[in-house]
Amino acid sequence: MKVLVPVKRVIDYNVKVRVKADQSGVDLANVKMSMNPFDEIAVEEAVRLKEKGKVTEVVAVSIGPQQASETLRTALAMGADRGLLVKADGPVEPLAVAKILKAIVDAEKPDLVIAGKQAIDDDSNQVGQMLAALLGWGQGTFAHSLELDGASAKIAREIDGGLQTVTVKLPAVMTTDLRLNQPRYASLPNIMKAKKKPIAEKTPADYGVDTAPRLKVLKVSEPPRRGAGVKVASVAELLDRLKDAGVMP
Amino acid sequence: MTSLVIAEHDNALLKDATHKTVTAAAAISSPVHVLVAGKGCAAVAQAAAKIAGVEKVLLADAPYLEKMLAEPMEALILSVADGYEAILAPATTTGKNYLPRVAAKLDVPQVSEILKVVSPDTFERPIYAGNAIETVQASAGKKVITVRTTAFAAAAEGASAAVESVTVPPDPGLSGFAGEELSKSERPELTSAKIVISGGRGLGSAENFHLLDSIADKLHAAVGASRAAVDAGYVPNDYQVGQTGKVVAPDLYLAVGISGAIQHLAGMKDSRVIAAINKDEEAPIFQVADYGLVADLFKALPELDEELARRGYK
Numbered sequence: 001m002k003v004l005v006p007v008k009r010v011i012d013y014n015v016k017v018r019v020k021a022d023q024s025g026v027d028l029a030n031v032k033m034s035m036n037p038f039d040e041i042a043v044e045e046a047v048r049l050k051e052k053g054k055v056t057e058v059v060a061v062s063i064g065p066q067q068a069s070e071t072l073r074t075a076l077a078m079g080a081d082r083g084l085l086v087k088a089d090g091p092v093e094p095l096a097v098a099k100i101l102k103a104i105v106d107a108e109k110p111d112l113v114i115a116g117k118q119a120i121d122d123d124s125n126q127v128g129q130m131l132a133a134l135l136g137w138g139q140g141t142f143a144h145s146l147e148l149d150g151a152s153a154k155i156a157r158e159i160d161g162g163l164q165t166v167t168v169k170l171p172a173v174m175t176t177d178l179r180l181n182q183p184r185y186a187s188l189p190n191i192m193k194a195k196k197k198p199i200a201e202k203t204p205a206d207y208g209v210d211t212a213p214r215l216k217v218l219k220v221s222e223p224p225r226r227g228a229g230v231k232v233a234s235v236a237e238l239l240d241r242l243k244d245a246g247v248m249p
Numbered sequence: 250m251t252s253l254v255i256a257e258h259d260n261a262l263l264k265d266a267t268h269k270t271v272t273a274a275a276a277i278s279s280p281v282h283v284l285v286a287g288k289g290c291a292a293v294a295q296a297a298a299k300i301a302g303v304e305k306v307l308l309a310d311a312p313y314l315e316k317m318l319a320e321p322m323e324a325l326i327l328s329v330a331d332g333y334e335a336i337l338a339p340a341t342t343t344g345k346n347y348l349p350r351v352a353a354k355l356d357v358p359q360v361s362e363i364l365k366v367v368s369p370d371t372f373e374r375p376i377y378a379g380n381a382i383e384t385v386q387a388s389a390g391k392k393v394i395t396v397r398t399t400a401f402a403a404a405a406e407g408a409s410a411a412v413e414s415v416t417v418p419p420d421p422g423l424s425g426f427a428g429e430e431l432s433k434s435e436r437p438e439l440t441s442a443k444i445v446i447s448g449g450r451g452l453g454s455a456e457n458f459h460l461l462d463s464i465a466d467k468l469h470a471a472v473g474a475s476r477a478a479v480d481a482g483y484v485p486n487d488y489q490v491g492q493t494g495k496v497v498a499p500d501l502y503l504a505v506g507i508s509g510a511i512q513h514l515a516g517m518k519d520s521r522v523i524a525a526i527n528k529d530e531e532a533p534i535f536q537v538a539d540y541g542l543v544a545d546l547f548k549a550l551p552e553l554d555e556e557l558a559r560r561g562y563k
Contacts, residue, residue, distance in 0.1 A: 016511070017377040026381055047305040094349070095358050122376050123384075124361045129319065133350035137318055138423030141346050154427060159342040160440065160495070162431040162487050166318065168424045177487060178493050192401065204490040216359045216386040219370065222384050228516055229539035231530075238524060241540050247501040247522045249444070249469055249562075 001148075002057045002192050003046040004110040005080065006101055007039040009064050009071040023219040026121075035071045038116025040078075041176040044183040045146065046114050047079030054148050055112075057081050061104055063097055065089050069199055076194035077186035082200035090212050091122075096204070096211045098130035103207035105135060110171065111136040112153065128175035138168040142177040186198040250334035251304070255326065255348070258296050259337050260287045263296040265441050266339035268403035271300050273396045275404070278334040280304035281375050284415075286325055288315035291412075295510035298410040307410045307422040313420040316429075322347035324418040333391065341440075342397035350424055352393035359393045364400040378492040378515040394495030399440065399498035399519060400447060434472075439490065440533060442471035444501045447490055447517070448483070449475040451506020451527065451546055455483045460550045461505065467554070467562035472495065475507045491516035506546045526550075 011017060011026070012034040018027045033044075049055040063067040063086040072083035075246035085098055105113065106195035140146075140155030144163055147154040150172075156165045158177045168174075173196035186194070204211045232238045242248050250386040252274040257264040267283065274281045279300050283293040286309040294308040296466070307329060313321050326347070330336060334353060338344030340362045352359035364382065372394070388514040439445060444538045446465050452458050458478070465472050474488040490497055502520035506511060509525070509532055517523070518537055525538035528545050535541040542549060 011377070013439040017380040019381050026377060026418075090431050093358055095356070098353055120378065123378065124359070125345050126352070126359050126361060129346065129349035130353035130359075132319075133323055134351040136421075136423075138421075139346075139350075141319070142342060142486070157342075158486060159429075160487070161486070162429065163437075164316070164429040166424050167427045169422075172423075173473055214388050215360065218384040218386055220376070221382050221384070223375070223379055223518075224538045229523075229541065231535070231541045231543060233542075235542065235544075238526075238540055238542050239553075239556055242501060242522065242524060244284045245458060245501075245522050245539070247444070247545070 001055045001057065001112070002108065002110040003049060003055050003106060004059050004061060004104045004113045005042050005046050005075065006061045006063070006113070006127070007043065007071050007075050008036045009033050009062065010119055013037050013120060013164055019220055019222050023221055025217070025220050033067070034075050036116050036119045038118060038120070038176050041178070041180050042114040042116050043075045043078050043080060044181045045176060048181065048248045049148065059084065059102065059108060059110065061086065063088055063092055063100055065106070072199050073194050074186065076186060076197040077191045079190070082197055084202065085199055086202050086204060088204055091213060092211045093213055093215065094124045094126035095130055095214070096209055097127050098134055099129070099209045100204055100207050101131050102134045103209065105131070106240065111172045112170060113248055115173065115175050116223040128173050130174040137172050139173045140166055140168050141175040143174050143180050144177055144211045146174060148183050153219070184248065250278045251332065252335040252337060253280050253329070253333040254281055254283045255338040255344065256283050256285045257341055257343060258287060258290060260290045260293065263293045265403055266299055267297060267379055268396045269398040269401040270337050270339045270396045271302055271404040272401045273366055274335065274337045275302045276315045277316055277369045277392065282307060282333070284309065284326065284329060286314045286317060286322060288312050292324070294412045296357065296420065298412050299406040299408055301405045301408050303408055303410045306413055306441065307322045307415045308491040309415050309417045311417040314417065316426045317343050317347065318424050318426060319347040319350055320421045320423045320537050322434065323350035323354065324421055326351045328418050329415055330355065330391070335374065335392040335394060337394045337396055339398050344395050348393060348395055355393065357390050357393055358387070359395065360387060361395050362397040364397055369481055379518070380511070382517070397496065399496055432485060436465060437469065437471045439471045439473050439495050439497055442499055444470035444503070445473050445490070445497050445499045446470045446503040446505065447473035447475065447507060448478055448505050449507030450477040450481060452478065452483060463554050464550065464557065467557045475510070475513045477510070504534050504538070505550065507534055508532045
């Protein structure tokens with residue numbers, strides 16, 4: 001059984017994002033970049049399946065600039081077997097990503113695609129679902145746990161009211177939520193070994209996909225700021241203030 | 250041209266998220282039709298028919314639509330999609346699950362979690378967990394949109410639209426419902442409550458979290474939590490408010506023992522009034538709180554409970 005894991009290079013989770021003064025976007029110059037945290041969880045899940053002997057090969061794919069090969073190296077150091085970089089400069093919208101991934105799935109024929117539920121830069125939460133639809137596959141999004149059972153996968157999903165379990169026929173697409181697992185840190189020997197693992201390079205044109213954006217970003221602005229309010233001295237004063245503000249029932 | 254809103258419901262009750270999505274839809278393209286998909290959900294369709302601005306309700310009733318799983322929902326929505334200028338769903342875990350499939354099959358981009366309709370083809374949406382707001386313009390063609398419901402007012406009721414049954418395409422048979430564990434609570438839901446009281450790591454344990462219960466009961470408030478409290482195992486994950494949990498915007502958000510990490514603020518900063526109780530006067534939560542009380546919560550919470558009782562809250 002083979003698993004395909006798409007990974008995206010994004011601004012590191014801990015970096016405070018700054019909007020550019022000309023509102024053309026977010027400042028990416030000299031900012032630490034890392035693998036999207038949800039994608040790390042996806043790589044971890046795939047590698048654990050391999051360690052359990054349920055999966056024979058884990059292939060990591062990244063669509064992005066040349067530096068996305070570093071993100072692939074991270075996936076390889078965590079335990080993925082080989083990488084595929086689809087070189088694209090500038091933003092690639094979720095639909096185009098899904099089309100490229102579909103072409104890769106058609107060629108690689110994995111039994112399961114494990115993707116992050118969303119990238120923490122554009123927060124779109126679309127690629128996994130779009131890919132599943134283009135392939136005509138079932139999906140288990142926002143996964144909390146996964147059990148592989150021959151021809152199907154049992155996936156518990158984080159939903160608004162709690163957890164929902166679905167059974168999905170394989171091949172399928174799963175997207176990860178935070179509690180699926182705790183990703184490992186790659187060990188130094190594994191980081192060294194990852195340098196020898198192969199990364200193939202392609203372009204979107206190789207897959208016949210046009211990545212020109214279809215949504216026009218008119219501007220990127222700062223969200224409205226909330227000012228600090230007042231300190232109150234007691235519980236009674238707090239309730240008085242809330243009553244005056246008209247928010248007490 | 251007409252827009253289509255996919256209703257959010259549990260087969261018995263129509264959720265408020267639908268009314269809010271109708272508000273967004275009406276700003277893009279009127280009149281609005283609502284699609285109610287489920288099992289035995291005729292009463293939901295009748296409720297949807299009362300939303301002001303709704304011209305027609307499409308009722309799709311089939312056993313395999315009961316849980317609104319993504320694959321049969323894709324087939325259903327595609328079967329009715331012709332003629333609609335825009336298709337919208339609330340950005341709930343249900344809507345976020347099925348709608349991108351529809352966009353992909355229609356070969357159009359989806360605009361996720363819109364906060365504002367600037368003009369019928371231009372929208373504001375949050376990126377980087379709400380640390381930046383992107384204004385995007387859609388090109389010609391059908392618009393497929395999910396709506397962050399806390400950003401829109403609920404459409405009023407008062408209409409009486411026609412309800413029309415539609416033919417449901419066969420189940421694609423790719424997935425099946427195998428069970429659910431829903432949090433049982435007598436309290437209002439986090440995302441629709443007028444008051445939310447949330448606890449953080451400062452509460453120290455799962456037992457102490459119950460200090461919030463009696464106050465929440467008196468205020469008819471929902472109880473939430475920070476990610477730190479969830480990760481520490483005090484409460485289940487569906488309590489979580491923040492970038493990685495639920496986004497709420499109640500009239501009053503009361504944060505207790507929550508330091509105010511960026512990831513938490515992303516989930517509650519649009520609340521009308523924010524109040525915070527924390528013993529650390531340097532806690533970042535005080536930078537966004539309208540009213541801050543620097544106090545030990547183990548002293549302040551019982552006091553608050555007593556003071557509420559004294560003022561007649563039961």
